[in-house]
Amino acid sequence: EAGVAQSPRYKIIEKRQSVAFWCNPISGHATLYWYQQILGQGPKLLIQFQNNGVVDDSQLPKDRFSAERLKGVDSTLKIQPAKLEDSAVYLCASGSPSGGRLKVEQFFGPGTRLTVL
Amino acid sequence: QQPVQSPQAVILREGEDAVINCSSSKALYSVHWYRQKHGEAPVFLMILLKGGEQMRHEKISASFNEKKQQSSLYLTASQLSYSGTYFCGTGYGGSNYKLTFGKGTLLTVNP
Known part of the structure; x- marks a missing residue:
């Protein structure tokens, strides 16, 4: 089974x-989840999609961050304009509630390391 | 409501045991444990549910104490491969599967 890319x-x-x-x-x-992980910290949820609908975006800085999930599959996260404090690893994870809604194992992708100069 | 993990860091010799705790100030429904090696993605270890049984992954086990709103991860006879940062992610119920992660515990196992 291919992992999260x-x-x-x-x-x-x-x-x-x-x-x-x-x-x-x-x-x-x-x-599908997007997390921001700053060096030395745990992942912080930015946005969560269920199929192509947003379930939770309470911690997404909406003035500069946006995300979409087209057709309930791929997703893109955008930052515009970037600030120095956005330097972090951005992790994407996906999950499926095979054992009930509280037992969703999240599979993480390798992440994108963003450096803002 | 970010869970609090303790200790922040621990150094072991191969074969020694360790316990990592994850505490919440809010009523917990689930606790998820992940291990992350440097420069890699977090890898799932196990999930514990309120009222559920103790879980196990190889020589790593975990428990859920409802009274204390705490989960503990037990690493027995540690191996070099156990080195990494351990995160707990806590779920507080609701209609989604949202987790709030702690700051992590850095575990170093030396030969």
Whole structure:
């Protein structure tokens, strides 16, 4: 079974530029998550999709971050304009509630390491 | 409501045991444990549910204490491959599968 794919793996941009990340979840997984992981911290949920609908985006800085999940499969996360504090690893995860809604194992992709200069 | 993990870091010799705790100030419904090696994605270890049984992954087990709103991860006879950062993700019920992750515990196993 193929895992969660993400691209690019690394990105370096200047502040105020824009950047986009792409995620392809495991086939058949209805739930997709984008996390931001700052060095030395745990992953912080930015947005959660169920199929192509947003379930939770309470921690997404909506003035600069946006995300979409087209046709309930692939997803893109965009930052425009980027700030220095956006430097982090952006992780995409997908899951499927095979054992009930509280037993959703999340499978993480390799992440995109963003450096904002 | 970010869960609190303790200790922040622990260093072991191969074969020694360790316990990592994850505490919440809010009523927990589920606790998920992940291990992340440097530069890699978090890897799922196990899920514990409120009222559920203790879980096990190889020589790693975990428990859920409802009274204390706490989960503990037990690493027995540690191996070099156990090195990494351990995160707990807590679920508080609701209609989605949202997890809130702790800051992690860095475990180093030396030969």
